[in-house]
Amino acid sequence: MDSQVHERSPGTTIRSSTTSTISFEESLHGIEQEHEQFTQWPAFTVEEDYKKRFNRNTIMSTAAAVSTSIFFPTRSHEPVDTTILRRIGRMFTRLPIRNVSWLVASLFSIGSALFVANAFFLLLPLIAPQTDFAGEVAYATPGSSVFGTLLFSFGGWAGWLEGLNWKRGGAATTLEGVTIEVLELSAKERKLKDEEAVQETTSTSDSDSDSTTGSFASRQPPLHLTDGPRATTQQLADEAMASPTATWQPALIGDDAFIWWPTMQQYRRVYWNEKTFNAGLTQWLGTIVFAVATITAVPGVADLTNTNIFYYANLLPATFGGFLFLIAAIFQMGAAQEKWYLPRPLQLDWQIGFWNAIGSVGFTLAGALFYPGTAALSLQATLASFWGSWAYLIGSLLQWYLVMGNYP
Template sequence: MDRLNQSRGQNHAQSRGQSRGQSRSQSRGLVSSSFLQSLDVIGTQVFAQWPNFTVEEEYRIRFDPKSNLSSNTFPARLFFPKRSSLQYDNGSAHRIKRMLTRFPISDASYLVASIFTLGAAIFVANGFFLLLPIIAPQLTFNGEAMYAVPITSVVGTLLFNLGGYAGWLEGLNWKRGGTPNITDAVTITVTDVSNAGRKLPDVEEAKETGSISDTDSIHGILVPQRANIPMVTTKAIADEMMASPTATWEPALIGSEEFVWWPTMRQFRQTYRHDPVFWAGLVQWIGTIVFAIATVVAVPGVIDFSNQPLFFFADLLPATLGGVLFVVAGLFQLYAAQRKWYLPAFKSLTWHTALWNTIGSVGFTLAGGLLYISSTAATFQATLATFWGSSAFLIGGLIQWYSVMGNYP
C-alpha cells in the first residue's frame, strides 16, 4: 500500500512537472513569436521606404542638381542647395545672408571664392605681422617672427593652393552644365564637345567622313543645325552669345555626369585651348604651386638666409615668378569678362573680381621682386605690398563669393 501511494505520488509529481515545463515552453514560444511579430511590424513601418540604390548612385543623386532628393533634408539644403543658371536680384542683404547660411560645396566657383577669401584674410594677417616691427616696434611680441609670420604664410599658401586647384576645375567645367541663357530672350542649343557623357563626332573625324554638314564648329563648340534656322543666323547668334557678357552659362557641379577632373587631348584641342577661363584657372593653379616653393623655403631653419645667392634663387625667384603668373591669370580673367578686350565691363561683378585679383597679383609680385634691390626703402615697400596685395585678393574673393550666391535663390 505504501509502495502504491509512493508510486502514485511520483507519477503525480512527474505529470505536474511535465505540465509546468510544457506551459513554460509554450509561454516562451508565445513571447518569442510575439517578439518576432513586433519586429516584423516595426520593420514594415520603418524600413518600408528603404532606398533601392547603391552608395555610388546615392552620391550621384545627392550631387545632381536635377534631383529632388537633394533638397529634402537640412544638411542637403545647407551644403547642396539648388543652383540656378540665372542670377536673382533679391537685394544685397539676401545675398549676404546666403553667404552665411548656404555652403554649396559641389559648386567649383563657390569653392574658389570661399577658399581664396579665407586664404587672403590669413595673408592680410601675415602682412600685418610683417609690418608691425617696422611701423610700431613697441607692439611686437615674443614669437612673432618665429611663429606668427611663418604659420600664417604656410596656412595662407595652403589655402591658395586649394583655391588654385578649385579654379582649375572651375575653368574646366564653367560651361558644361547646360544651355546658356541670354537676356534678349534668344536661346540656342549649344552642346560642348568636351562633354564626355555626350557622344558627338570629333570635328576632324567629321571632316574625314564628310559629315561636317550636319554640324558646324563655332569657337570650338559643336552647334547642331536646325532645318528651320539658316546657318548664317545660327552663327550670328552663337557669335553674339560667345561675346556677350549677358550670356549666363550653367557650370557643371562636382559629382554630376557632366563634370570632368582632367581634359583629354581631343577636348583640349577642340575646346579648352581657345578658352581664356580655362587658361586663367590653369595659370593661377601653377602660380600657387610655384609660390608655395618660396613659402616653404622662407620657413625659419630651411635655408641659410645669409647666403644671398641661395636666398635670391630659392626664395625670391619663386615668389616673384608666382606673382607674375597670378598677374597673367588675372589678365585672362579680365579678358574673359569683357565684351571686347579694350572695353572694361564696369557693371560686371566678374570683371571687378578679376580686377581686384590682378591688383593683388601685382602686390604679390612686388613683394618678392622689390627685395632684390636690398635697400631699406625697397624692403619696406615689399612688406607693404604683401599687405595691400592680400587685401586686394580679399576684396576680389568677397566679390566673387557675393556674385556666386546670386545663383542660389
C-alpha cells in the first residue's frame, strides 16, 4: 500500500479531516455549556458545621434538663425555707409525678374543682331557672360529675399507695442530741424480713425474743446513729419512730422501697394500726362507693323514678361514700396530733384533715338530705354538695402546697 506523505512548511498547521486537537479548557467550556454549571460546594467551613451541631446538642440537653427539673425534681427530706409566693409558684412549675403525695393532692384538687362546677350546675336551676342553657342537664352536669369522680378514684388509689409507702422513703429526727437516720430496705430484703417473721411466729421457743427485738426488726426499717454507735435497743427505736419531729416522706414510685401491695405479715405488723395507711385505705374505699352513685346518676343508666333504685343505688352509696371520706379525714387529723384529744389547728397537715372533714360532711349531707323528699331539704342537699366541694378543694390545695415545701 502506498503511503501518503503530507508535506508542511514551517509555521503552518495541518489539521486532519478525521481527527482534531482540542484544548482542556475548551473541553471544560463545552461541558459547562451542556450542563450549565457545576454544583457549588457548601459555603461553610468545618468549624461552622461543628458549631451548628454543638448548638443543637446544647438545645437538646437544655430541654432534657428543663423537663427533668419539672417532672423529676429533687426532693428534700427537710422543708425548704421559702416564701409563700415561691411555694405557690412551684405548684405550677414542678410536677413530681413519682411522688404519690403530689398525685393525691393534684388529683383531688382538680376533681374537687369539677365537683364545684357540678354543684353549681345543679344549684342554678333551683335558684335561677332563667340561667339554664342548652346541654346543661344532658352534658354539663353529668360530665362534670363523671370526670370528677374519675379523678377522685385515681386520687383515692394514690392515697392508698401514699399510706402504704409513707414511712418507706426515709426520715431524719433528733433524739437527745443524736441524729438518727432511718435506713430503707429494698423490696427483696423486706420480703426476707417478712419470711423470717413468719418463722419466728411459728416457733414457740422464740416467742419471747420476738416480742422484743425481733418484732421491731420485722416491723420497721433499721436505725443508724450518724454520730455514734448503731442503735439496737427497743426503747431508742420506738422513741425515734414515734418522735413528732420526724419528717416522714413516702417512697417514690420506681424506688426499690416502693411497694404496690402489702403482704399479710406487713399488714399485721406495720399497717393495721397506722393512721396514715388507714386514712388512705378508707378514702380509696369511699371513692369506689361514691362512684356507684355517680354512675347511676348518669342519664339513661338507671331509672331514678323508681324509689327503690333511687334510694339504694344512688342516695345510699352517695351518703355512705361521704361518710367514709369523713372517717378518712378523722384519721388524717389523728395522724397530725400527738394526742388524740389535743387538736393542732396551727399545723398545716391538721388543717388539711379538718377541711377534708368539712367537705366530707357536705358530701354526706348531699345524699342523706334527699331521703325525706321535701323541696326545702332537697335545696339544702344541693347547697351541701356546693360548699362541701369547696371545702374539699381547699383541703386538697393545702395538701398540694404542703407537698411542694420539700421541692427547692
